[in-house]
Ligand SMILES: Cc1ncc(COP(=O)(O)O)c(C=O)c1O
């Protein structure tokens with residue numbers, strides 16, 4: 001996490017360098033909250049206690065308990081408006097609700113005028129419970145059931161993104177039965193190797209999503225859609241993966257999708273009304289990276305939008321097309337940076353590694369049940385002591401671990417914490433708004449944390465803490 005300050009102090013407990021290690025930071029740096037990583041309204045006050053949108057973490061922990069997800073509402077909303085401004089129209093930005101969704105979050109997204117991407121009935125129902133305008137909802141998924149497709153049609157969603165030949169036939173039949181025409185997009189696998197973890201790359205050939213462009217499946221899917229009376233094609237879709245920093249992958253995807261649009265026009269005729277609507281919009285999906293640590297250098301939404309516009313215009317000119325509008329589906333880039341997870345330290349243990357080396361394990365009251373990303377993707381995070389100043393104790397490289405019966409239950413593999421971190425201290429892990437609560441579990445029957453929103457000096461609960469009774473309620477007999 002915090003990159004090294006080579007001249008920093010040393011301490012007997014500081015383990016020797018390993019893997020991506022740098023030396024310890026200066027003691028003063030332990031108190032810092034790097035702006036690129038922490039919520040926009042996070043600040044450490046003179047008393048050493050961190051405030052999130054004006055609410056101090058000690059009060060948050062007392063009132064709501066720990067572990068606790070704390071969402072900076074203004075941060076979340078500001079990222080919605082930045083994306084909307086970058087793409088010129090909020091309706092072209094569909095928040096990917098899989099990153100994190102509650103009814104209240106859906107209301108924020110609706111207020112900001114954005115669209116919403118859902119990929120299950122559960123996400124759809126949450127959006128509808130928030131009265132999210134259905135025409136601004138796009139439905140994804142590689143295995144949508146008849147029930148889910150029917151629910152989406154009945155809700156009047158804006159578009160359903162088709163992912164297989166089976167689904168084309170399935171949706172056509174359902175739509176014709178109901179005497180409606182479903183607005184659809186075709187998800188194109190553009191064959192791009194996104195520079196990200198292999199589990200979250202989605203546009204290379206050998207994976208489950210979409211229709212392959214190279215194999216001709218995408219063009220065939222378009223043919224089948226155009227022949228289906230229950231379907232109306234409104235665009236092509238590509239999503240190359242997640243946590244991506246450079247524009248290269250998006251550019252290649254845009255180029256290939258525009259190429260397919262031109263082929264569609266040539267094969268089916270641009271004056272063909274069945275094709276015309278599909279030529280107006282390309283959806284380039286989500287995947288915009290965020291800073292989990294100061295080593296990550298994400299670009300702004302405005303920068304990426306500018307790059308994408310330039311490439312879409314250039315490629316469209318090359319094939320003599322009117323440049324389509326660009327829609328995007330950021331999840332992490334909207335929800336991720338504004339949330340922290342607050343934990344209470346339970347135990348501190350130094351482990352001999354041999355050769356004089358030791359590793360400090362700081363155990364907190366959550367773990368892989370509220371953040372599986374470290375175990376799953378080897379994700380890195382920034383963790384800080386937040387309930388007090390680091391009072392001159394030297395930095396110790398620490399591993400923050402959870403309370404689960406699993407040695408891979410690591411929340412933060414390496415971070416610098418003051419040597420005197422002790423049971424009862426509060427630590428917080430930044431940038432946990434996306435894919436942490438959303439992928440949480442009740443492993444070891446550890447109830448899921450509460451989620452609170454903070455704004456203007458007050459907090460309110462978005463999701464209450466799960467209880468042991470909640471966990472028991474599925475038991476039969
Ligand atoms: C189709 C689709 N759109 C959007 C997203 C959101 O991705 P991210 O949260 O990386 O922006 C995903 C997830 O990777 C996705 O599968």
Ligand SMILES: N[C@@H](CCCC[NH3+])C(=O)O
Pocket residue numbers: 098200242243373377434435
């Ligand atoms: N869950 C992944 C991202 C996958 C996004 C869904 N297509 C993560 O935490 O990074």
